[in-house]
């Protein structure tokens with residue numbers, strides 16, 4: 518077995534217990550898993566950032582804006598540190614699709630801890646046609662599949678994806694780039710790779726809330 522991140526050999530510790538319990542093969546070496554920094558609770562209870570234990574300044578600001586109440590909380594698995602940035606670049610932009618397996622186990626565990634008892638739909642964030650074509654896959658759908666669920670398409674993108682080229686302040690007042698095409702009847706969990714400013718999940722959350730969705734959460738690999 519080789520580590521799927523750095524390709525160095527990972528020696529499985531084979532003894533009778535691992536043999537009898539059919540333990541899952543280790544996909545990531547110790548050095549790499551040390552560099553992936555899992556977010557331990559508490560953090561900001563609303564956006565899931567790792568530092569602090571109270572609602573952070575960014576979330577406070579959101580709750581004073583027109584987006585107040587549209588997102589109950591975000592749960593994130595890892596901190597978006599330098600190592601994570603490199604991995605995301607490899608995974609999303611350089612076509613190293615199998616890297617997702619490096620995050621699966623931790624993502625499943627975190628997801629289960631927070632949402633296991635909840636009857637909810639997992640919604641994918643749509644990419645524009647151009648993005649999807651460049652990338653070859655939708656990272657949000659891929660994550661939902663890793664969580665053992667089927668992604669639901671509640672949204673459609675309006676026009677092209679210019680949002681990321683604008684600054685944060687411009688985006689806050691910006692037009693909602695999505696429209697709702699499904700009918701949310703249960704709580705919805707929006708699944709994405711990274712929570713950066715929180716704008717995307719709030720755009721989507723607002724559409725869901727306006728359509729009567731009882732509650733909106735988000736689950737991201739990184740924060």
Ligand SMILES: [Zn+2]
Nearest residue numbers: 520523546549
């Ligand atoms: Zn490694």
Ligand SMILES: [Zn+2]
Nearest residue numbers: 561564573576
């Ligand atoms: Zn926060």
